Amino acid sequence: MPSEKVLLEILNNRFTGIVEEMGYVIHRASFTVFVKETWDFDSALLTPEGEVFCYPRNIGVTNMLGIDMGPAVRCIDHLEPGDVIVTNDPHTTRGMCTHLPDIMLFKPLFFGGKLVCFAWCFVHSSDVGGLVPGSIAPTAYDRYQEGLTIPPTKLVKAGKLNDELLRIILANCRIPEQNWGDMKALLAALNIAERRIGQVVAQYGAESVESGIRGLMNYGEHRAREILRGIPDGEYRFADYIEVDFVTKYFVRINVRVVVEQGNLLLDFTGTDTQMRAAMNLPTYGRPNQWVVLGIVNFLRTSDRALPVNRGILRSVKVHIPEGTLLNPAPFVATGVRHTTGYRVSDAVLGALSQAAPERIPAAGAGQVAIVLYSHLDSRTGGYSVNVLQPMQGGCGGRPTKDGIDGVNFSAGSLRNVPTESIELEAPIVVNRYMLADKAAAGRYRGGSGVIFEFQSLAPNAIVTARGMDRFKLRPYGRKGAHPGSLGETLVNPGTAQETNIGKIDILKLNPGDVVRITAPGGAGYGDPLDRDPAMVLTDIENGFVSEVEAADVYGVSVANGRVDAAATKVLRERLTNHPSTEEFVFGPERMEYETRLPHAIQDLVAELLAAYPAATRQFLRDRLYARIEADAKLRSQPAAEIRRGLFALLEEAMAQGKSAMAAE
Numbered sequence: 001m002p003s004e005k006v007l008l009e010i011l012n013n014r015f016t017g018i019v020e021e022m023g024y025v026i027h028r029a030s031f032t033v034f035v036k037e038t039w040d041f042d043s044a045l046l047t048p049e050g051e052v053f054c055y056p057r058n059i060g061v062t063n064m065l066g067i068d069m070g071p072a073v074r075c076i077d078h079l080e081p082g083d084v085i086v087t088n089d090p091h092t093t094r095g096m097c098t099h100l101p102d103i104m105l106f107k108p109l110f111f112g113g114k115l116v117c118f119a120w121c122f123v124h125s126s127d128v129g130g131l132v133p134g135s136i137a138p139t140a141y142d143r144y145q146e147g148l149t150i151p152p153t154k155l156v157k158a159g160k161l162n163d164e165l166l167r168i169i170l171a172n173c174r175i176p177e178q179n180w181g182d183m184k185a186l187l188a189a190l191n192i193a194e195r196r197i198g199q200v201v202a203q204y205g206a207e208s209v210e211s212g213i214r215g216l217m218n219y220g221e222h223r224a225r226e227i228l229r230g231i232p233d234g235e236y237r238f239a240d241y242i243e244v245d246f247v248t249k250y251f252v253r254i255n256v257r258v259v260v261e262q263g264n265l266l267l268d269f270t271g272t273d274t275q276m277r278a279a280m281n282l283p284t285y286g287r288p289n290q291w292v293v294l295g296i297v298n299f300l301r302t303s304d305r306a307l308p309v310n311r312g313i314l315r316s317v318k319v320h321i322p323e324g325t326l327l328n329p330a331p332f333v334a335t336g337v338r339h340t341t342g343y344r345v346s347d348a349v350l351g352a353l354s355q356a357a358p359e360r361i362p363a364a365g366a367g368q369v370a371i372v373l374y375s376h377l378d379s380r381t382g383g384y385s386v387n388v389l390q391p392m393q394g395g396c397g398g399r400p401t402k403d404g405i406d407g408v409n410f411s412a413g414s415l416r417n418v419p420t421e422s423i424e425l426e427a428p429i430v431v432n433r434y435m436l437a438d439k440a441a442a443g444r445y446r447g448g449s450g451v452i453f454e455f456q457s458l459a460p461n462a463i464v465t466a467r468g469m470d471r472f473k474l475r476p477y478g479r480k481g482a483h484p485g486s487l488g489e490t491l492v493n494p495g496t497a498q499e500t501n502i503g504k505i506d507i508l509k510l511n512p513g514d515v516v517r518i519t520a521p522g523g524a525g526y527g528d529p530l531d532r533d534p535a536m537v538l539t540d541i542e543n544g545f546v547s548e549v550e551a552a553d554v555y556g557v558s559v560a561n562g563r564v565d566a567a568a569t570k571v572l573r574e575r576l577t578n579h580p581s582t583e584e585f586v587f588g589p590e591r592m593e594y595e596t597r598l599p600h601a602i603q604d605l606v607a608e609l610l611a612a613y614p615a616a617t618r619q620f621l622r623d624r625l626y627a628r629i630e631a632d633a634k635l636r637s638q639p640a641a642e643i644r645r646g647l648f649a650l651l652e653e654a655m656a657q658g659k660s661a662m663a664a665e
Contacts, residue, residue: 020057030123031181039416040391065309065314067096069106079108083156083158086155088103103150105120105183114206116201127179128147219312223304228316239256243504253271255273278334288318294411299360343367362396364523366521367411387423393415394451395521397447397523403446404523430455436450443524445525447523452520457515476522481528530555538551557572
């Protein structure tokens with residue numbers, strides 16, 4: 001019999017092979033472009049309590065490690081062999097599901113009459129009903145607009161398909177055949193997992209497998225704590241914003257305090273803004289949801305490439321998320337674009353952590369994945385055709401030792417682009433360009449370039465949605481004196497008399513011949529641009545990211561006749577070093593101007609006062625307060641106690657006006 005450590009390694013490899021085989025089955029057998037091309041799916045093995053004990057390294061979206069299936073399991077009164085449970089409901093699963101298009105299936109695996117583990121998988125469905133084709137619009141204001149909700153329910157009962165439930169699910173979506181095809185791929189993956197786990201149990205015995213599962217979780221916890229002990233103890237604070245400009249002119253702040261103590265982390269989101277009457281809410285129910293811990297998971301996995309990939313690595317991470325906030329909203333709110341908020345949470349957490357470990361964490365990347373979706377009425381079938389065109393990411397932030405990666409954002413790097421040939425085969429469009437943008441944020445290590453995607457629509461009655469667009473008004477933050485990243489942009493009919501800059505896309509209706517050009521944000525730089533190797537600057541010029549004038553003005557590099565002039569470069573850099581840039585974080589002029597009008601101390605106070613009011617009223621009250629603060633310079637200049645009294649009086653006045661209006665009705 002192998003020693004315990006050897007057996008753990010063997011079992012870990014066997015389990016990893018199983019979850020990755022599940023992923024390849026889903027990839028090969030699925031129907032929708034978003035699954036088979038973009039890879040928005042995942043698979044895992046979970047303990048009987050619902051914690052991930054093995055997770056893929058190389059296939060799927062790879063950002064769901066923090067998922068906890070426990071609440072969903074407890075929704076089912078009785079489990080037996082052959083059962084498969086389906087759900088997409090954020091509320092009953094307490095944040096296991098975070099928006100309705102994520103169709104999740106899990107299957108209990110019994111051996112010798114005993115539950116050994118669960119197999120779990122999901123796909124992002126391209127449509128589950130709701131307000132728009134694709135189900136997600138940023139302006140949706142409750143979850144009932146976002147499609148069909150499925151509480152944890154048996155899709156398969158003891159091996160027999162629940163036809164009644166299946167008919168209900170497929171009757172409430174625009175692409176039933178494709179959705180059923182994707183769900184059958186999930187069922188096939190679960191069956192593969194059951195077969196393979198059976199083989200492992202037959203070889204090593206159920207007791208050894210169960211012990212191995214516990215051992216892997218404990219080993220993951222041990223290794224993670226070792227990594228986190230390398231971070232100096234202390235409290236580190238940071239704030240970042242998402243742009244919810246469809247419903248408010250004020251940015252929505254994500255505020256975090258990261259407390260590090262002897263290998264333990266607390267992520268305290270006190271001061272984060274209220275839930276929004278829009279689809280950016282992230283349902284966590286105050287738990288360490290997979291999106292809340294995404295930045296920590298990425299930090300741990302890149303710190304130790306051999307780290308066991310299981311939820312044990314998160315046992316040392318606790319969270320505090322006040323109710324009624326963007327990250328712990330009421331059950332009825334819309335959550336379709338929660339991934340935008342999740343990526344910004346990661347940016348904020350890593351911004352705080354980078355103050356303790358600056359040599360290990362990059363500058364901010366694009367911080368978005370805008371899923372560009374195109375739908376039209378298919379003249380051949382008379383029904384809807386719904387297709388994902390591209391997951392528009394953007395560039396990574398510059399790293400402490402390397403440039404940022406072009407066109408890919410670290411947090412969502414597992415999503416693949418859709419080949420142009422596949423797009424044009426599936427949808428009536430012509431792709432005019434799909435290329436890197438010709439600019440990159442300056443730094444010792446430059447930011448990754450954003451992406452340009454331009455297409456022409458050929459169909460009548462076409463609708464484009466693009467959930468997840470962000471960083472159109474506030475730039476990704478630069479580090480150690482580097483420049484912040486670039487902003488996103490959307491143009492309709494560029495280069496014509498009808499050119500329109502529409503900003504973020506909510507629901508865009510197109511006529512045949514209309515052209516849409518989307519530019520994703522670029523990542524920020526890391527380190528003083530004057531420290532960049534002149535040879536690397538020359539390469540940037542050759543690649544079109546920097547002009548010779550910019551090379552001289554920003555990098556202090558003189559280029560003549562395609563070569564670096566070393567003597568002139570030395571003179572330029574000596575002159576420019578008279579004005580060194582030493583800022584730890586470089587946010588850009590847009591954020592600086594906003595925080596001049598609404599300083600963090602004011603935002604802290606507003607968040608504290610709003611906590612005493614019903615969550616459903618807080619966005620309205622917040623915007624009223626901010627408008628008054630902006631208009632009243634005298635109020636902003638008063639002592640904190642006077643500002644508090646003034647704001648409290650405004651809140652009471654607004655609430656009284658609301659009650660009077662309701663009484664009049």
